[in-house]
Amino acid sequence: MKHQAPFCTASPFARRPRHAYMRRMSIRPWRDIARRSSRQIMVGKVPVGGNAPITVQTMTNTLTSDAGATIDQIRRCEEAGADIVRVSCPDEASTAAMPAIVRAAQVPIVADIHFHYKRALEAADAGAACLRINPGNIGSSERVAEVVRAAKANGCAIRIGVNAGSLEKDLLEKYGEPCPEALVESALDHIKLLQDHDFHEFKVAVKASDVFLAVAAYMQLAEAVDCPLHLGITEAGALIGGTVKSSIGMGNLLWAGIGDTIRVSLSAEPEEEVRVGYEILKSLGLRTRGVRIVSCPSCARQGFDVIRTVEKLETALGHIKTPMSVSVLGCVVNGPGEARETDIGITGGGNGKHMVYLSGVTDHHVENADMIAHIVSLVEAKAAEIEAGRAVSMDVTHGKAA
Numbered sequence: 587m588k589h590q591a592p593f594c595t596a597s598p599f600a601r602r603p604r605h606a607y608m609r610r611m612s613i614r615p616w617r618d619i620a621r622r623s624s625r626q627i628m629v630g631k632v633p634v635g636g637n638a639p640i641t642v643q644t645m646t647n648t649l650t651s652d653a654g655a656t657i658d659q660i661r662r663c664e665e666a667g668a669d670i671v672r673v674s675c676p677d678e679a680s681t682a683a684m685p686a687i688v689r690a691a692q693v694p695i696v697a698d699i700h701f702h703y704k705r706a707l708e709a710a711d712a713g714a715a716c717l718r719i720n721p722g723n724i725g726s727s728e729r730v731a732e733v734v735r736a737a738k739a740n741g742c743a744i745r746i747g748v749n750a751g752s753l754e755k756d757l758l759e760k761y762g763e764p765c766p767e768a769l770v771e772s773a774l775d776h777i778k779l780l781q782d783h784d785f786h787e788f789k790v791a792v793k794a795s796d797v798f799l800a801v802a803a804y805m806q807l808a809e810a811v812d813c814p815l816h817l818g819i820t821e822a823g824a825l826i827g828g829t830v831k832s833s834i835g836m837g838n839l840l841w842a843g844i845g846d847t848i849r850v851s852l853s854a855e856p857e858e859e860v861r862v863g864y865e866i867l868k869s870l871g872l873r874t875r876g877v878r879i880v881s882c883p884s885c886a887r888q889g890f891d892v893i894r895t896v897e898k899l900e901t902a903l904g905h906i907k908t909p910m911s912v913s914v915l916g917c918v919v920n921g922p923g924e925a926r927e928t929d930i931g932i933t934g935g936g937n938g939k940h941m942v943y944l945s946g947v948t949d950h951h952v953e954n955a956d957m958i959a960h961i962v963s964l965v966e967a968k969a970a971e972i973e974a975g976r977a978v979s980m981d982v983t984h985g986k987a988a
C-alpha cells in the first residue's frame with residue numbers, strides 16, 4: 587500500500603512550531619536553532635542523529651579500485667575535517683580494495699551501491715561502516731534479507747538515498763513528475779522494506795538538484811519519520827554556484843532544525859565540499875572548527891590590501907583546527923566594532939601601521955610587512971592557549987588535577 591502524504595509545503599519557518607524540536611536556549615535567542623528530535627544511529631564510531639553534532643560528509647572521486655589514490659584523497663578530506671567519507675563500489679575490483687581503504691581511513695567509510703546487491707554484501711564484509719543502497723532497487727525480498735543480514739552481522743548502518751533524478755517509474759507515473767510527495771513516498775517505501783526485515787539503523791536522504799523540491803521533500807520527510815536525515819542538494823554545480831545553491835537549500839533546512847549529517851555536492855574536489863559544508867554549519871553556529879574570518883569587502887578607506895591579506899590568511903591558517911575568530915577590516919569605520927566580537931582583530935590605520943586587538947581590546951600596532959606572519963603567530967599562540975585550557979578542564983573533569 588502506497589503512503590499518501592498529508593503534508594503541506596509551507597516554508598520551513600512557518601512550520602517550525604509544529605515540530606517537537608529540542609530547544610537550545612541562549613542569551614541570544616535570535617540565534618537559537620531548535621533541532622528536530624531524531625533517533626540516533628552509529629556510522630562506525632560516529633553518532634548521527636539525536637543530539638550528536640551535525641556531521642560533514644564527502645565522497646571520493648578516485649577509482650575505488652586504486653586503493654592508494656583513494657586513501658590519499660580520504661586523508662586530504664580528513665585533514666579538511668570530514669567526519670565520514672563515501673566511496674563508490676561499482677564493481678568487484680572496488681569492493682576488493684575496500685579492506686585496505688577501511689584500514690587506512692580514520693573516518694568511517696560508506697560504500698555507495700547501486701543495483702548490485704552483491705557489492706553490498708562484499709562491502710559490508712570488507713568493513714564499510716554504512717551502505718548507501720536503496721533496498722527497493724535490488725530485486726527480491728530475499729536479496730534485501732541478505733543485505734540486512736550482512737549489515738547486521740558487520741554492524742553496518744544503511745543510508746537510503748532517494749534522488750529526484752532516479753525516482754521509481756510507478757511513482758513518476760502516479761505523480762507525473764518528481765515532486766515532494768513522490769520523493770517522500772519513495773523514501774517511505776524503502777524504509778518499510780528495511781523495517782519489515784527488522785532493520786532500524788538507517789538514515790535517509792531525499793535529494794534533488796532543484797532547491798525548492800529538495801527542501802519541500804525534506805520538510806515533509808522530517809514530519810513523517812524519526813530517523814536521522816542526510817541532507818544534500820544533489821548535483822548542485824561548480825564551486826561558487828553549487829555553494830550558493832547548497833547554502834540556500836541546506837541552510838534553510840538546518841535553520842529550521844532539520845538535518846543530522848550533510849554532504850555538499852559540488853563539481854569540485856571533495857576537500858572543497860568538506861570546507862563548504864563546515865562553512866554552512868559555522869554560519870549557523872551549528873559546528874565550529876578552525877578560524878572563522880570576519881572581513882570587510884574593502885574600499886577606498888582601507889589601510890592595507892584586505893582582499894589579498896584575507897586570501898593569504900585563509901591559506902596560512904588552514905592547519906588550525908581550534909575554533910576561533912579573526913576580524914580583518916580595512917579601517918576604523920567598522921574595525922573596532924568587529925574586533926570587539928572576535929578573538930583577534932586587525933584594523934587598518936594610516937601610514938602602513940595597523941591596530942591589533944586581542945580579545946576585543948586594543949593591544950599593539952603592526953606594520954604592513956609583518957602583518958600576515960604576525961597574525962598567524964598570534965592565532966597559533968591563541969590556539970595553543972585554548973587547547974591547553976581544554977586539556978586542563980578535561981583533567982579536572984576526570985579527577986586528574988593536582
Ligand code: SF4
Binds near residue numbers: 882888918920921
Ligand atoms: S571597514 Fe573600512 S575599508 Fe572596510 S569596507 Fe568598511 S569602510 Fe571600507
